[in-house]
Amino acid sequence: MSAAGPVPTWLATGAQREAAIAARLAATGSPPVNSVVILEGMPTGLSPLADLADTSPMLQVLRIAPGCLHCSGNLVLRVTLNRVLRHPPAQLFIGLASAEHLELLRDFLQAAPYAALLDLQADPSA
Template structure:
């Protein structure tokens, strides 16, 4: 039996900004195909631009994790969530962060094993 083909790293974009609606609006504008995963730090907002997925041509899969710094207090939650979601990797991943204070540390975390071979970090977006 031939070995499975190596997986291409998943294009991943970190989106920061204080207002959830602005971050989600920026993400909604970038969704250009099916199989997009949006990992959002924070609680659900029924008025979110991503809440009405029928308005998007290719609605994303939205996963929310509890608010908190994803490189500090939320590191374990992020690690478990990513490991679970990457079992069936989407075509694209957006990670929405409420605060850009530790985005450098988060990028370093996502650039280290095992994520260095699974994710391809794109330029960050500030909304």
């Protein structure tokens, strides 16, 4: 965990999740502060995050295999989060393809050990 405390973390869902995350990043300034974006699945066309990632060394975009992060036992997300949190970013975004199990995933992130490491924020909207 960083000296500044838990990492502000946003969850975004649906087809417009990348646009919502890009808008939130743009609101924090240009270039974005040290930020990590974890996205479920591949982009469905041009990603609004691609240009930001290409022009800012302070933005890391990680893509994980598609599939419900909750139903897969959170293993892929857990491994990815643990790697990211070894050197905590200033902000973290997690983009899910579907909101079907959003509340279950939110509960997972609000339990130990992530409750002490992440500060879940209101979900960004596109």
